[in-house]
Amino acid sequence: MNILRLIYEWPPPWDGMTPGPFELTRAQVEKGHQVHVLCGGWPTHDTEPLPNVKVTRLPVALPRLSLFATTAPSLLPAMIPHLRWADVIHGHGHVPAGYHAWRSVVGGKTPYLLHIDVTAKGRRLLSEAGGASLDFWTDHWEWPLHERSDRQGCRSADAVVCVSDSVRRQAIELCGADPEKTHIVTNGVNTRLFSPDGPDERDTLGWPRDCRVALYVGALIPRKRVDVLIRALGQLDARWRLLIVGRGPERLRLEGLASELGLSERVRFWGYRPYPEVPILYRSADMLVLPSSYEGCPKVVLEGLACGLPVVAGGFELEEGALKDAITWLAADASAQTLAQAMGRAAQTRVTEALRRQLDWSERAAALDGIYQGMFAARGGA
Numbered sequence: 001m002n003i004l005r006l007i008y009e010w011p012p013p014w015d016g017m018t019p020g021p022f023e024l025t026r027a028q029v030e031k032g033h034q035v036h037v038l039c040g041g042w043p044t045h046d047t048e049p050l051p052n053v054k055v056t057r058l059p060v061a062l063p064r065l066s067l068f069a070t071t072a073p074s075l076l077p078a079m080i081p082h083l084r085w086a087d088v089i090h091g092h093g094h095v096p097a098g099y100h101a102w103r104s105v106v107g108g109k110t111p112y113l114l115h116i117d118v119t120a121k122g123r124r125l126l127s128e129a130g131g132a133s134l135d136f137w138t139d140h141w142e143w144p145l146h147e148r149s150d151r152q153g154c155r156s157a158d159a160v161v162c163v164s165d166s167v168r169r170q171a172i173e174l175c176g177a178d179p180e181k182t183h184i185v186t187n188g189v190n191t192r193l194f195s196p197d198g199p200d201e202r203d204t205l206g207w208p209r210d211c212r213v214a215l216y217v218g219a220l221i222p223r224k225r226v227d228v229l230i231r232a233l234g235q236l237d238a239r240w241r242l243l244i245v246g247r248g249p250e251r252l253r254l255e256g257l258a259s260e261l262g263l264s265e266r267v268r269f270w271g272y273r274p275y276p277e278v279p280i281l282y283r284s285a286d287m288l289v290l291p292s293s294y295e296g297c298p299k300v301v302l303e304g305l306a307c308g309l310p311v312v313a314g315g316f317e318l319e320e321g322a323l324k325d326a327i328t329w330l331a332a333d334a335s336a337q338t339l340a341q342a343m344g345r346a347a348q349t350r351v352t353e354a355l356r357r358q359l360d361w362s363e364r365a366a367a368l369d370g371i372y373q374g375m376f377a378a379r380g381g382a
Contacts (some may be wrong), residue, residue, distance in 0.1 A: 003028060003035045003374065004086035004110075006075060006096045008067060010039045010055050011048045014275030016219070019119060020299055021092055023190045024368075026050055027361035029199070037086070038078050040071035040095070054245075056213075064137055068145045086110050088372050091157075093117065097149035103156035111375040112214065113368075114157040117187075117296035119270035120146030122170040126294045126332075150175045158375040161185045161368070163297035166317040183371055186318065188361035189302040195278055195356075200283035205243065205268060210226045213241045214343060215285035215309070216276065217300045220248030220293075223315075225291045227257055231336035232291075234261045240343075245281055247272045282307035285348055289313070291339055293332045301327065302359050310346040312339070322355050 008023045025035050029052045041047075042057035058074045061067040076098045079089075089112045091099065096114070103112065127134065134143070136354050154160050154177035161183050162168040168184050171177040202209065214233070218224055226244065233242045244254070244267065251269060258267040273281060282288070288304030291314035304311050305326060314330030327345040330339060 001033045001369075002085050002087045003033055004079065004082050004089045005035055005037045005039075006079075006091040006099065006169075007037060007039045008061075008071070008093055008095045009041060010037055011046075011275065012046055013267070015272075016216070020117075020187055022048065022050075023188065023361045024364060025053055027188070027365035028188070028368070029053060030362070031365055034106040036082055036367075037165065038082075040067060045083065047118065052214055054099045060245050066142050066145075067095060068080075068097060071095060074117060076102060083110055088113065088375065090115060090368075091153065094146050094149045096153065097145065097310065100149050100156060101151035104152045107156070111158045111369065111372070111379060113154070113159045113161060114153040115161045116150070116154075116167055116171055118161050119150050119167060119174055119296075121150065121174040122167070122250060123294060143195075158183070158378065159183060159371050161371065163187050164317050167296055176206065183367075185364050185367045185371075186323070187192045187297040187299050187302055189299065189359045191356055191360045192304035193276070194282065194303045196283065198283055199278055199280055199318040202284045205284065207241050211239050211241050212242055212287070212347065213285040214287045214289050215243050215245065215281065215304070215376065216289055217281070217303075218244045218290065218298075220244070220246050220250040220254060223293045224294055226250065226254055228291050228334070228336050229265060230258050230261065230267060230288055232339035233266060233339060234263055235251060235340040236343065240266065242267045243281070243285060245270045245271060245273055245278070247341060278303065279307060282309060285309060285318075287312065287343065289343060291330055291334060292316075303349050306356050306359050308351045308356070310340045310349040310351065312346045322352075322358065326355055327369075 008016045011018050011022055035053045036365055037055045039060050041060050044060050059070045061071050071210045072095055089110050092115045124143055154171050154175040159181050160177045162171055163186055166185060168182055172179050179211055216229060234241055258264050282304055288309045288311045290313040295316035299312050301313050312328045314331050318324040328342045330342055
């Protein structure tokens with residue numbers, strides 16, 4: 001099958017959600033598909049190669065102007081030469097905003113699947129409920145366009161894939177998606193790369209080998225609630241340590257909080273690490289903690305489980321089953337005391353090899369094949 005993939009970014013860099021579409025593409029190619037990727041990043045980014053994958057870079061998203069004034073407008077004309085080649089178009093997030101508007105008016109002959117990790121309206125509602133304030137540009141420019149793209153995409157796509165049940169509900173209730181055409185395919189992980197077996201950097205941390213290391217991986221922004229995690233560390237006994245991997249505007253404030261609480265010797269800020277190096281850090285820890293107020297289906301949770309780590313997490317939902325049972329869950333507004341108690345309980349859990357195999361991207365690629373075939377059948381195709 002020939003798949004035309006529309007995404008915000010292709011590595012490098014490996015930031016944020018970028019590894020997900022990359023690993024999904026790898027899994028689909030291993031099943032025999034051909035993939036052509038249209039994404040942002042020109043002219044500043046190099047391109048990580050994959051066999052049977054062609055990547056065409058569109059203009060990089062500029063600060064403040066955002067992808068809606070840079071990457072997205074260039075996508076529609078870039079798609080035209082590939083429409084005869086593509087058997088299916090697979091769009092991710094808001095990069096296809098212009099294509100969503102086009103389909104809303106004139107439709108499209110090629111089956112289109114929209115893949116959603118989060119909805120803009122859902123994020124806005126949660127931000128408002130939590131008392132967070134948005135800057136003028138985000139509030140009046142970026143998020144309204146995100147919301148418009150979500151609505152048009154959900155209503156014009158032949159199928160909508162959401163990464164969790166909560167995102168599916170938002171797509172239906174807030175964006176007008178047809179429940180009959182809306183599916184759940186959780187994110188996956190490359191279980192060959194993310195494995196309990198391999199090198200670690202435990203000794204380089206400078207902590208006793210027998211201490212308990214809790215790991216946080218992600219952006220240092222308010223909704224991730226890393227400040228609550230640092231306060232929770234202060235309520236655990238002296239054996240516990242915290243390794244924080246990531247970058248963001250909250251770092252200086254979080255470093256100050258750790259110092260204020262007398263925890264500087266028990267907390268390490270390791271900044272950004274490229275995706276291919278992150279498995280080493282998981283193997284250096286005893287537990288992954290993600291106390292967010294809101295997530296879609298966070299890849300770091302799956303990466304931690306694939307590396308054999310117990311996980312404490314909140315701010316998102318998964319379907320019932322072995323994966324959900326393997327996580328110690330938090331409320332979106334869990335206190336530091338509640339988080340500390342959850343970490344203590346999670347330290348006793350273990351991740352099975354059977355669960356690790358369920359996490360692989362190959363399982364998700366197979367599920368998407370079924371959805372593609374459903375779109376063809378609905379259109380009367382093969």
